[in-house]
Amino acid sequence: MKKVIKYVIIDILRNKIMLAYTAFLLVLSFSIFSLEDNSAKGLLGLLNIILIIVPLVSIVFSTIYVYNSAEFIELLVSQPLKRKTIWMSLFTGLATSMVLAFLVGAGIPILIYQADVTGVMMIVIGVLLSVIFVAIAMLAAVKTRDKAKGIGIAILLWLYFSLLFDGFVLFLVFQFSDYPIEKLMVAVSMFNPLDLARIMILLKMDISALMGYTGAVFKDFFGTGTGLLLSFSVLVCWTIIPIWLSIRKFKTKDL
Amino acid sequence: MRINSILTILSLSLSFLGNAKSIPVGASQKCHTIQQALQFAVSGDTLMISKGNYHEKNILINKRLTLIGIDYPVLDGDLTYEIISIKASGTSVQGFKIIRSGVSSMEDYAGIKIYNCRDVVIKNNILENTFFGIYSQYGTNCTIEKNKLIANKTEEQQSGNGIHCWKSDSMRIIGNYVSGHRDGIYFEFVTNSIIWRNESEKNLRYGLHFMFSSNDSYIANIFKNNGAGVSVMFSHDVKMIHNYFEENWGDGSYGILLKEISDGYIENNQFKKNTVGIYMEGTSRIKMSGNVFEKNGWAMKIQASCMDINVTGNNFINNTFDMATNGSLVLNTFNGNYWDKYEGYDLNRDRIGDVPYRPVSMYSVIIEKNPPAMILFRSFITTLLDKTEKILPSLTPENFKDAFPLMKPLRL
Numbered sequence: 303m304k305k306v307i308k309y310v311i312i313d314i315l316r317n318k319i320m321l322a323y324t325a326f327l328l329v330l331s332f333s334i335f336s337l338e339d340n341s342a343k344g345l346l347g348l349l350n351i352i353l354i355i356v357p358l359v360s361i362v363f364s365t366i367y368v369y370n371s372a373e374f375i376e377l378l379v380s381q382p383l384k385r386k387t388i389w390m391s392l393f394t395g396l397a398t399s400m401v402l403a404f405l406v407g408a409g410i411p412i413l414i415y416q417a418d419v420t421g422v423m424m425i426v427i428g429v430l431l432s433v434i435f436v437a438i439a440m441l442a443a444v445k446t447r448d449k450a451k452g453i454g455i456a457i458l459l460w461l462y463f464s465l466l467f468d469g470f471v472l473f474l475v476f477q478f479s480d481y482p483i484e485k486l487m488v489a490v491s492m493f494n495p496l497d498l499a500r501i502m503i504l505l506k507m508d509i510s511a512l513m514g515y516t517g518a519v520f521k522d523f524f525g526t527g528t529g530l531l532l533s534f535s536v537l538v539c540w541t542i543i544p545i546w547l548s549i550r551k552f553k554t555k556d557l
Numbered sequence: 558m559r560i561n562s563i564l565t566i567l568s569l570s571l572s573f574l575g576n577a578k579s580i581p582v583g584a585s586q587k588c589h590t591i592q593q594a595l596q597f598a599v600s601g602d603t604l605m606i607s608k609g610n611y612h613e614k615n616i617l618i619n620k621r622l623t624l625i626g627i628d629y630p631v632l633d634g635d636l637t638y639e640i641i642s643i644k645a646s647g648t649s650v651q652g653f654k655i656i657r658s659g660v661s662s663m664e665d666y667a668g669i670k671i672y673n674c675r676d677v678v679i680k681n682n683i684l685e686n687t688f689f690g691i692y693s694q695y696g697t698n699c700t701i702e703k704n705k706l707i708a709n710k711t712e713e714q715q716s717g718n719g720i721h722c723w724k725s726d727s728m729r730i731i732g733n734y735v736s737g738h739r740d741g742i743y744f745e746f747v748t749n750s751i752i753w754r755n756e757s758e759k760n761l762r763y764g765l766h767f768m769f770s771s772n773d774s775y776i777a778n779i780f781k782n783n784g785a786g787v788s789v790m791f792s793h794d795v796k797m798i799h800n801y802f803e804e805n806w807g808d809g810s811y812g813i814l815l816k817e818i819s820d821g822y823i824e825n826n827q828f829k830k831n832t833v834g835i836y837m838e839g840t841s842r843i844k845m846s847g848n849v850f851e852k853n854g855w856a857m858k859i860q861a862s863c864m865d866i867n868v869t870g871n872n873f874i875n876n877t878f879d880m881a882t883n884g885s886l887v888l889n890t891f892n893g894n895y896w897d898k899y900e901g902y903d904l905n906r907d908r909i910g911d912v913p914y915r916p917v918s919m920y921s922v923i924i925e926k927n928p929p930a931m932i933l934f935r936s937f938i939t940t941l942l943d944k945t946e947k948i949l950p951s952l953t954p955e956n957f958k959d960a961f962p963l964m965k966p967l968r969l
Contacts, residue, residue, distance in 0.1 A: 468938040508877045
């Protein structure tokens with residue numbers, strides 16, 4: 303398994319797209335921090351990168367990579383290796399390189415310019431989101447045989463998590479504005495890793511505004527130790543469940 | 558005429574000097590208790606009270622005396638009595654440690670209470686666990702200076718105010734420290750007074766509470782971490798200058814709450830990390846300049862019932878929302894401020910942005926109407942909505958704008 307992981311990582315790190323992604327993150331983060339006169343505004347710009355670009359690149363790149371390594375996977379399957387091992391090594395390799403790219407591209411600038419609780423929280427969230435979207439990509443890739451369709455599904459999933467889901471929540475908020483739906487909102491946010499991630503960073507960044515009544519409900523949940531633990535567990539579940547589903551599919555898949 | 562009056566004053570003061578005597582009080586003195594000393598003291602005398610514990614029930618002063626504590630003698634109210642009641646003008650109380658006054662829901666027991674007299678000086682005392690701290694009722698021209706008032710109450714009903722003035726005039730509240738009371742400093746029907754360099758923190762309700770008090774100033778005070786911040790209501794001609802309002806967190810907690818206020822000044826104050834920096838309702842003719850709003854949830858909430866508020870030359874930095882309002886009517890002006898969220902340009906280099914800035918973002922309008930929408934704040938969709946609104950304003954009030962936004966922050 304180690305050998306396969308090593309091979310996958312080396313292969314990805316040599317990939318030009320991956321290098322470009324790392325460089326892009328690095329340049330963007332540094333320029334955001336040095337252009338803004340206060341680093342809090344820089345963090346705000348980075349938040350958008352973490353919530354939009356990191357998931358997009360993770361999901362699209364991983365899907366394409368899985369399709370492109372179809373022959374390599376077929377080769378591995380012919381060897382005395384378990385299918386689960388092959389799939390997990392592929393996932394680990396992809397996830398590790400995405401995390402590495404994020405840490406180099408965004409982690410270093412954040413640590414240089416904003417090495418406090420908010421900054422650390424952003425790095426942790428960025429890492430988790432990278433891994434989650436690799437897992438979702440692998441599920442999307444294993445479900446469809448056609449490459450174009452698979453990539454289409456991956457992009458649609460990204461669109462759903464970053465835009466459509468929030469639109470639906472906004473609709474819900476307005477439809478049920480006469481009811482006390484704060485607690486329901488907390489539950490609904492669990493169904494989208496991006497929402498959960500955003501709220502966790504928000505709690506560190508906009509704490510003053512969140513101390514208002516509604517904000518206080520969110521803070522009472524997400525701000526406490528148990529809430530934090532639960533949110534992180536949910537984020538971890540967002541990795542485990544897609545990957546588990548994809549392994550089940552991959553085990554019986556006719557290659 | 559003038560010489561005559563000066564002579565009269567001189568002779569009067571000389572006569573006082575001649576008669577006034579100093580009475581030592583203490584365990585080793587002839588007078589063991591303050592009550593004994595009060596018996597044979599006459600107007601103008603000074604009581605020098607040595608260190609020790611005094612359980613004197615209620616000390617009622619009805620002659621013009623000066624009470625001086627040496628090394629902070631402790632006056633204990635045994636949780637039953639009002640400790641010092643002043644009913645004579647010109648009395649002075651200095652250097653005591655006053656603890657454990659009575660608590661009552663019928664009477665306003667206080668550590669030191671001024672009843673209907675003038676020129677009282679209360680200075681350098683420490684008050685611990687008193688119900689009301691220093692209370693002035695119909696006091697005129699009194700000085701309350703450098704006292705330290707600390708209580709550890711947890712319920713509003715069970716606690717009184719730190720410095721409480723009711724129907725008083727020309728008061729000077731200077732350099733006091735108040736914490737753990739219901740309201741730190743409370744003014745009701747108090748006129749022509751000044752509150753200067755006090756520190757009021759961790760009080761259950763307001764750090765400073767103004768009601769029906771006009772022509773007052775509060776200058777260079779610190780209000781920090783109070784249950785509901787500072788509230789100024791139903792008054793006119795109040796000047797608020799050089800104060801710090803910090804960390805007043807919670808729903809219904811404001812740096813300053815202004816309700817039915819007119820003709821005031823809010824200048825050179827610092828608002829930091831409050832849920833709402835300033836909340837205005839039914840307020841008119843206020844001039845605001847030189848204030849710094851930093852890291853607040855909302856820098857200002859101006860309700861549509863306000864008019865002629867002039868906001869000029871302030872810095873708005875790192876606030877989650879700069880402004881919020883509840884209607885489309887705008888009768889106020891907001892010109893020439895620095896907003897860190899301003900994205901315009903300055904072609905002629907006069908340091909004034911060429912396009913107006915709209916401090917009310919669309920999302921702050923949405924949240925005002927529908928608070929749970931806060932959960933979507935800073936998400937992709939809301940950012941998109943905000944940008945669209947900037948290009949085609951529909952929800953935000955059209956006239957709510959700064960026509961001359963500054964490109965660089967003011968040095969404040």
